[in-house]
Amino acid sequence: MDLTILILQGIIVAATPLVFAAIGELVVERAGVLNLGIEGMMILGAIAGFAVTYDTGSFLAGVIAAAFAGAIAALLFGVLTQVLMANQVATGLALTIFGLGIAALWGQAYSGASTDALDAIHIYLLSDIPIIGPLLFSHDPLVYLSIILVVGVSWFLNKTRAGLILRAVGDNHDAAHAIGYSVVGVRMMALIFGGMCAGIGGAYLSLVQTPLWVENMTAGRGWIALAIVVFAAWRPGWALLGAYLFGGVTVIQLHIQGFGVDIDAQLLSMLPYIVTIVVLVVISRDKIRAKLNAPACLGKPFFGSS
Amino acid sequence: MTKLLKLFTGCLAVLVLMAGVAKAEPTKVGFVYVGPTGDHGWTYEHDQGRLAVEKAFGDKVKTTYVENVSEGPDAERVIQQLARSGHDIIFTTSFGYMNPTLKVAKRFPKVKFEHATGFKRADNVSTYSARFYEGRHVIGLIAGKMTKSNVVGYIASFPIPEVVRGINAAYLAAKNVNPAVKFKVIWVSTWLDPGKEADAAKALIDQGADVLMQHTDSPAAIKIAEEKGIVAFGQASNMKSFGPTAQLTSIIDNWGPYYIDRVQAVMDGTWESKDTWDGIAPGMVGILEFSDRIPADVRKMAGDARDAIVAGTLHPFTGPINKQDGSLWLAAGETADDGTLAGMNFYVEGVEGSLPN
Secondary structure (H helix, E strand, O other): OOHHHHHHHHHHHHHHHHHHHHHHHHHHHHOOOOOHHHHHHHHHHHHHHHHHHHHHHHHHHHHHHHHHHHHHHHHHHHHHHHHHHHHHHHHHHHHHHHHHHHHHHHHHHHOOOOOOOOOOOOOOOHHHHOHHHHOOOOOOOHHHHHHHHHHHHHHHHOOOOOHHHHHHHOOHHHHHHHOOHHHHHHHHHHHHHHHHHHHHHHHHHHHHHHEEEOOOOOOOOHHHHHHHHHOOOOOOOOOEEHHHHHHHHHHHHHHHOOOOOOHHHHHHHHHHHOOOOOOOOHHOOHHHHHHHOOOOOOOOOOOOOO | HHHHHHHHHHHHHHHHHHHHHOOOEEEEEEEEEOOOOOOOOHHHHHHHHHHHHHHHHHHHHHEEOOOOOOHHHHHHHHHHHHHHOOEEEEEEOOHHHHHHHHHHHHHHHOEEEEEEEEOOOEEHHHHEEEOHHHHHHHHHHHHHHHHHOOOOEEEOOOOOHHHHHHHHHHHHHHHOOOOOEEEEEEEOOOOOOOOOOOEEEEEHHOOOOEEEEEEEOOHHHHHHHHHOOOEEEEEEEOOOOOOOOOOEEEEEOOOOOOOOOOOHHHHHHOOOOEEEEEEOOOOOOOOOOOOOOHHHHHHHHHHHHHHHHHHHOOOOOOOEEEEEOOEEEEEEOOOHHHHHHOOOOOOOOOOOOOOOO
16 A cells, blocks of 8 residues: 555544544533643543543443443543532642543553554445555544544534534623523533544554553643644534644654655654644634633533522 | 540550560561553562562561552652651662662661662662573573564663663674664663554564564563564563463563571671672573474574673673674673673664663
8 A cells, every 4th residue: 555545544544532632622622611631531541431431342332431441431530520610620630640540550451461453434335445445445443433523513602503602601601691591501411512522532542552550651742632633723613624734744744754764753753733833823812702702601610509 | 534544555455565575676678660560560669579578578568559659750759758757778679769769868878779770879779680690691592593574573661771682782782693684773762652562563473573572661572572473571570461372482580598697697697788680690680481383493592692691701792792783792702791881871872762861
């Protein structure tokens, strides 16, 4: 197979966990909540997915378990920050540490265990088309799910009434509350959705990309997802682009090294981060646009009784 | 209330008596790990060493470990915490702990420190490392014989001497048995990131590598090798469960005997600062049994090389060897001295790409 196609396939695999985590966090932030615990939810998803797939032999069960694990963690975050009014930043950081710890504990029993990778779907005829076939029609089901999610979220936020309510809650929770919408209820649902997405993103790492379980295997991807949401200025399509850009630079720099191109390897390793930062800076230069897109109530606590 | 107090003091008295009977306090041994104990590689094997210490001394020792300690300021805090909480000897098991270890050692002159893979010592700081390059020589020979595409993929972590030495040793051995062999080296700038290690493995395979070597800590690369039907070598521990058919053999880190030896020295009061660099012969570096997938003649060749290293008749760095820029490093028949090896910061001739600095 042509090397370019192989590289592009590699990019899709590297980017998919980020797509899941970023699209989930995007919805959460659009609802006005800043959940810094993505990393914790991802790692919980990674171990839950791996453990359940290993024990049952079913990928579907593993992915559902991963979504469930992420959702539980998000629910915990929601209760602490929305009901008990704990500080969102501190709780998010705690969730990350908590997730890494619980996952390590749970994962002890699965150290050294190994499952087969999730197979790619082979679509009759379509997958056999040269170039387009291997590029678009021969991935594992989760890649398609991630794309569907992005399209779905975009449609939900911009075209549905429920999406409008969610954005209203994120932009002005007092007004939304005054009209009679349940701010806490909407935010809880957004959080659970975000948790499920992060969980599946983690499971993609432990079930498809590697596929194995190692402690701390998310290695900071939760934070990258967080940056991608800002990078995307809270727009789903841009989040997809951001994830692919980051995954793309990561994979391409590995290939550049393999070709023996004479560039400093450390510089290349930094490249994905540099690109993200540069784009962030360029975007935030346009203050009006940044303001237009950022949920106005992001990270602010909502006191319903007032 | 007074009853309770009486009971409490009674218990305390019994405890004190018991402690008296059990005589001296246990020797407290601390370990600082760069990764999680479940990485199935580097840290896992250090922890196996710790468990060997516990097994050897029973309740005469008390071991503590802190895992996932990042190299840098965080390390200093953790090492200091261990020193302050009464540990008699502390093993810091990653290259990046070198300066933090020395800094803390200065403040706690009575505590003994052991730093793995470094080169700076003090009165209360020893260094120890294993001659992994001896193992790399053996797997390099196998890689040279096993590759059909003549491309060997190498996933490297950081350009520190230990890693550079491994690349050079493996390359020289492979080149020796297969003049057409090429090494593709990818630096991932991390010890443990299974996702990135897997991405690097895929990139190498996409670029034609059919044998993989790694100097990172997770079994991700061998798992990918298994999936793609190529062969690879385990790293630090037996990774066969991740690549039942892919793993040809593995270099095994065996720290237990050294740890036991050093803890014993602390107990006896004979501990002194020294530099230990042991290889296959004393057992610090192990080579796993060769896979049947390797042809019998190659197995014999690799086994002979291993035996010659043990016997001291073979040094993996024996001249003539040129540096990458073509300048002479070792004349014919000359072997590398430990000083140069310990600080190795150059590729040998034939390795492609430039070494990050």
